[in-house]
Amino acid sequence: MASNDTLNLRALITPENLRTLAAPILIIMILSMMVLPLPVFLLDVFFTFNIAISVMVMLVAMYSKKPLDFSVFPTVLLVTTLLRLSLNVASTRIVLLEGHGGGDAAGKVIEAFGSFLVGGNTAVGLVVFVILTLINFVVITKGAGRIAEVSARFTLDAMPGKQMAIDADLNAGLIDEKTAKSRRKEIGQESDFYGAMDGASKFVRGDAVAGILILVINIIGGLFVGVMQHDMAIGEAGRTYTLLTIGDGLVAQIPALIISVAAGLVVSRVGDEGDIGGQVINQVFSNPQVLGLTAIIIGVLGLIPGMPNVVFILLAAMFAALAWMRHKRIGEELQAAEAPAAAQAAAAQQPAESQEASWNDVAPVDVLGLEVGYRLIPMVDKGQDGELLKRIRGLRRKFAQEVGFLSSPVHIRDNLELKPNAYRIALKGVEIGTGEAYPGQFLAINPGRVSGPLSGRETKDPAFGLPAFWIEGGGREQAHALGYTVVDASTVVATHLNHVILNHAAELLGRQETQSLLDHIGKDAPKLIEDLVPKLLSVSTVQRVLQNLLDEGVNIRDMRSIIEVLAEHAPRIQDPVELTAKVREALGRAIVQSLFPGNAEVQVMSLEPGLERILLQAMSASGEGGAIEPGLADTLLRQTAQLAQRQEDIGLPPVLLVPAQLRMLLSRFLRRAVPSLKVISNGEVPESRTIRITGMVGTPT
Template sequence: MNALNLRELFSVSNLRQLSAPILIVMILSMMVLPLPVFLLDVFFTFNIAVSVMVMLVAMYSKKPLDFSVFPTVLLVTTLLRLSLNVASTRIVLLNGHSGPDAAGKVIEAFGHFLVGGNTAVGIVVFVILTIINFVVITKGAGRIAEVSARFTLDAMPGKQMAIDADLNAGLIDEKTAKARRKEIAQEADFYGAMDGASKFVRGDAVAGILILVINIIGGLFVGVVQHNMAAGDAAHTYTLLTIGDGLVAQIPALIISVAAGLVVSRVGDEGDIGGLVIGQLFSNPQVLALTAGIIGVLGLIPGMPNFVFLLLAAGLGWLAWSRNRKLMEPESVAQTQAAAAQAAAAAPQAEAQEASWNDVAPVDVLGLEVGYRLIPMVDKGQDGELLKRIRGLRKKFAQEVGFLSAPVHIRDNLELKPNAYRIALKGVEIGSGEAYPGQYLAINPGRVSGPMSGRETKDPAFGLPAYWIDAGSREQAHGLGYTVVDASTVVATHLNHLILNHAAELLGRQETQALLDHIGKESPKLVDDLVPKLLPISAVQRVLQNLLDEGVNIRDMRTIIEVLAEFAPRNQDPVELTSKVREALGRAIIQGLFPGTAEVQVMALEPSLERILMQAMSASGEGGAIEPGLADTLLRQTAQIAQRQEDIGLPPVLLVPAPLRMLLSRFLRRAVPTLKVISNAEVPESRTIRVTAMVGAAA
């Protein structure tokens, strides 16, 4: 049993968990326990190796969160350097009189080889390194971390709204949404930690200067007073050892500071820093050619190092020529393909054949036409992002609404503007807009803290004010509270909004039959008893369209078919059947409008107005007719009260008697598109009704 416990204690996972506490205890022990000279050399070498490793990891990280442990690493490495300073100071003051290698070979090498054994040069080099670290790198990285932390926190609501918008539009699933929310929280925590961790580096630089001064003064005192050395010899010996000790600590500190600057200053996450720098700095042949020309002109000036300048100019010129040739290759291929196409078009055409039924092209149920600049977004060969989003839209629509819509047929239209698109339903345009690939749409949700610089426009789906901005302005837009989405998301969201609004028109006879066939696989008797024995499929289709027309999903087809089978023998009217189905689906309808078990806070008709409408409906028959003056007042008051409901965060829902529901729903829908009209019979007995406003109270 004891052997088993020991094996578990020293397992790989346990050793990894114990490594961090053991390392911290060792670092703290170096401050109070004397170290042999050999171990001091080992730890100094280890410190240099860790700093180089940290810098390389920072360079090869594709985004800051890939190195999320960096603030902790910054603290540990700073603590390690200070512990080594304390340990080396102890050895320098105790054994410095015995020679230049008293504190180890590493300190001796840095004190003699790097500065040539000259104390003045050593002090100057140390001070310069400290100034570079403290004033330039650390201060700049700290400022970037501070601003990034503030903007990241300010941008969190906008990013969360963008995730919710993608989730609602079906562009991502719940798992992806959770992962993106977690990443946003981690990003805010990371920049906040970096803001505080940068103070470690600044404090380390200050501590290095103070330790240098203290060691020189202390070494001079120890050498002269305790070891009877001459003042000049003591100053030279202890100063060199102190400078070597300072450089050994300051150079790794400088490397770590550079790593911190690389982590917090990067923009974008397309690749590692080296690849980004090479790709962006040396990608433009015009820039390289102009630089080569300027350097070449400078190289021709008498007195200049002509060979060096001309050699560099030649190298830049060759690089510009090479880059230009690579950029021209795709263009020449495109020109060759265009010439081949023209030759094929110029070839003799076969005589036109007689017209046939093949020439009659059916109208697409759903169509998306794009200008030529939007073609890459929908090109399968270029892995267009919009294609993936449209597939996700259809899947989410089927899951939420209850049937599979017709596929979206996409084609280019050269008659449109280059960045324009048009959405058509059965050949008729139902929406249009413009999108700019490579740019982002910053949408104002109503509570932003300032305007943006960009192309002013409106969100095509919901009509909110917005700006088209460049990729570099995304973080600024997030910080100001804008919801930022890319061009593909703009088109996909617009398409999704229109599909939901026209769901009833998308449910054709073919879709209805496919839906019944799908239900019939699990409940064949239920479907066979209804269609065509009790109801024709056209009546079922009309009932489903009535439900969709009023925003009621048809996922619960079992309940819908059961209600139709119950009431169809007595009534074949689709309007009456729709009312019965709505009553059966009342719990789901109310749950969709008022989630949870909260009160059903609705608008209602003033009793006298309700009686007038009931009398008008009884007098004029089933269709109903309202006196024009009364109709105008009803429309105006309903719109005003519905707007007040939305302003206080409540859905605009009007509760009316069952006989009036269909009439008022159709009558008020055009004036107040967001209004939902429900009947008393649709509210479950378990829900409490509270009337928040009365329509017609002032009449």
């Protein structure tokens, strides 16, 4: 039985259980110190522990790269404040009970702080204590609390803009769902952290006030106890108990000051590039001109008669040496960076041997190209770990997952004919998109519901044409708070490129891509591909069907269904347009789902019955080309554009429902006038979905 009890006890005493119990045990011990008398030795141990904890907290705050790395700090702040107050209560009890016995009656730590640090002088001790308390209360704690309050307010105001920026990165394929979820969680934690810091700073402020009150109470109480209970002279009692009280106050206020400094360091962090020490050295001592001017000014002051010349001259020499070392290091770094470029330039200047033209001189046109001005080169330079390269890789991966095939690689090159900050997107050598980006700045995009303007370079979002501003990094929080979606320069280019690729997906699906897609499907269903290509359909016919689907925004991820439909109808139908219609009917559920997610009503526009009959007669008379009378065509375009705009204004996609015979004709005819319009046929809507007509094209207005 005893053996079983021992085993159960060992099972309970595990590292995980001990970590779980550590916090409750510590709080109980802290509260116990307020009511239970402590031996002098234990009091010394706890005072030393308090100092050690405060130093540790400050060092952790200094080496944290961002505030959330020390997210438990508000709780630590509360616990350390409670620990100091408990120690004050315990030390007050010992000082009043044992203070008449001498300076070490309340422990060695209090004696050291009361005698050694202030030289046993009560006046000096009181002044030092008051100064430390004022520094902690008026300067550090108040400033840290104000920073936390403002940060909490701006962080909360900026949350909608940051959420929209995350959604924009997710939609552009720059991040995955897991990363987006992690960033959203981090935004919420950041808001909670600054709110908690704002409240926790009140504890430190109250602790400073309590320290002053405890000092006054201990001095008065010590005089009363010494004179009335221990028959001490007033002067002796005042000196003894005042020194002990000052030592007690200093041993509590110095850790409080350290903790307050740590709080200020945490809430005043800007950026997350490194720890505070590294940031200070990199930003303060990195400019040799600043160091050199400082050395000159200090040196001139050192030459003035009456000044401490030796000290000033030594400091001037030190700053001059730092300036020279930093200047030399920058020169070495520039030489190392320019050496490869100089070697390439020298190689380019070497005269080429005269030789006959060959087929090697015929350079193939890139399917998809990105040309950048020279200021954008760092964004696409592998040697400099260009951020845009990573985003383009993620963009192609997301395109393949969503659209259903792998697009051609994006060939990137610099073009000195472009403006320094300009870029150009080309499809098969033809420009299809252009814009400008400014590395180091951010594009604040107005999604349509911002609360105010920004100061910056006014422009338009190159992908969607929304009004926007190029702003400096310091204006990000303000832009988020006003409701702008803020993205960096590489995201601007990547989003534009993604938008262009999606709009030209049909042109990116060439013969080679189609064959690669069929080969990929053939790995899992070889018989399905063998029965279709080339026995029933050629690769070019399959390519044309897939291009027709992509041209109207239908993805081709469900290639198995597409191949099965083609194999079923290919013995009787060879026309790509008719085959496309059959495939669309098979993919109808996915098409409608992409336009109207869930089981919501399919709210669409339709044709007025009379207009529908006229168009069907025109088609039967002139074939698929279907010539439409000019006046009727103008009315059709105008009313469709009006109804489509009304659909978008109420938050619905502009969708026109027509008979299957008219779908291709009207889709091609209306697409140029209303690019966002989707035309679907009756046969593409699943029977399980409810259709509601929101407007009719052709109704007299």
